[in-house]
Amino acid sequence: MSDRPVHHGNLRAVLLDQAEVRLRERGVAGLSLRELAREAGVSHGAPRSHFIDRAALLDALAERGFVRFAEVVEQASTRRSTSYRSRLRRTAHAALDFSIGNAALLEVMFTGKVGEASEAIERAAGRLFLAVRGVIDAGVAAGAFEEADVERISLLWSATVQGAATLVASGRATRAQADAIVDDTVALVLSGSIRAL
Known part of the structure; x- marks a missing residue:
C-alpha cells in the first residue's frame, strides 16, 4: 500500500502518474490496473471508475503524452530566436x-491503430501536429522554403525526431549521433536541397 493518501477526485491523476513510472520501468507489458490500485492504496476495483480496462488506461496515457509533447514543441518554438535556423x-x-526521455510513452502514443483512436486522442495528437506545422509554417514567412514544401518538411521533421529517438532507445545510436541526425536534417531542410530530392 502507498503511504501517500489518495483523495477523492485525484485518483485518476495518481494512477496515470504511477502508470507512467511503470511504463518506463517495465514497458507496456508491465502495466496492471490491479497493481496500480494496490500501489495507490485503493481497492482493486477503484481504478475502473476512471479506466474501464487496460486499453482505456493506455488511451489516457497516449492522450496525456500527446498533450505534453505538444506543450514542449509550443514552448520551444515560441521562445525568442536570433534566426529561424536557431528556432x-x-x-x-x-x-x-522529450522523445528520448519518454520512449515507452511514445510507443503507446504512436502504435494505436489508424481509425480506432478516441476523439480525445485525435484532438491531442492534432494539437501536436499543429504545433509542428506551426514551426514549419514560420519557415515560409522567414523565406526558408516554399509553402508547397510545408507538409513534406513537417513529416520529415517528425520522422527524424521520432526515428532518432528510437535509435537511441534501441541502443543503435548514441545521443550525440541522434543530435547530429537532427542537425543534419535541419541543415538539409534549410539548404533547399530537399526540393531537388
Whole structure:
C-alpha cells in the first residue's frame, strides 16, 4: 500500500502518474490496473471508475503524452530566436529530448491503430501536429522554403525526431549521433536541397 493518501477526485491523476513510472520501468507489458490500485492504496476495483480496462488506461496515457509533447514543441518554438535556423533547431532538439526521455510513452502514443483512436486522442495528437506545422509554417514567412514544401518538411521533421529517438532507445545510436541526425536534417531542410530530392 502507498503511504501517500489518495483523495477523492485525484485518483485518476495518481494512477496515470504511477502508470507512467511503470511504463518506463517495465514497458507496456508491465502495466496492471490491479497493481496500480494496490500501489495507490485503493481497492482493486477503484481504478475502473476512471479506466474501464487496460486499453482505456493506455488511451489516457497516449492522450496525456500527446498533450505534453505538444506543450514542449509550443514552448520551444515560441521562445525568442536570433534566426529561424536557431528556432527550428531548438524546437527539434526539445522534441528529441522529450522523445528520448519518454520512449515507452511514445510507443503507446504512436502504435494505436489508424481509425480506432478516441476523439480525445485525435484532438491531442492534432494539437501536436499543429504545433509542428506551426514551426514549419514560420519557415515560409522567414523565406526558408516554399509553402508547397510545408507538409513534406513537417513529416520529415517528425520522422527524424521520432526515428532518432528510437535509435537511441534501441541502443543503435548514441545521443550525440541522434543530435547530429537532427542537425543534419535541419541543415538539409534549410539548404533547399530537399526540393531537388
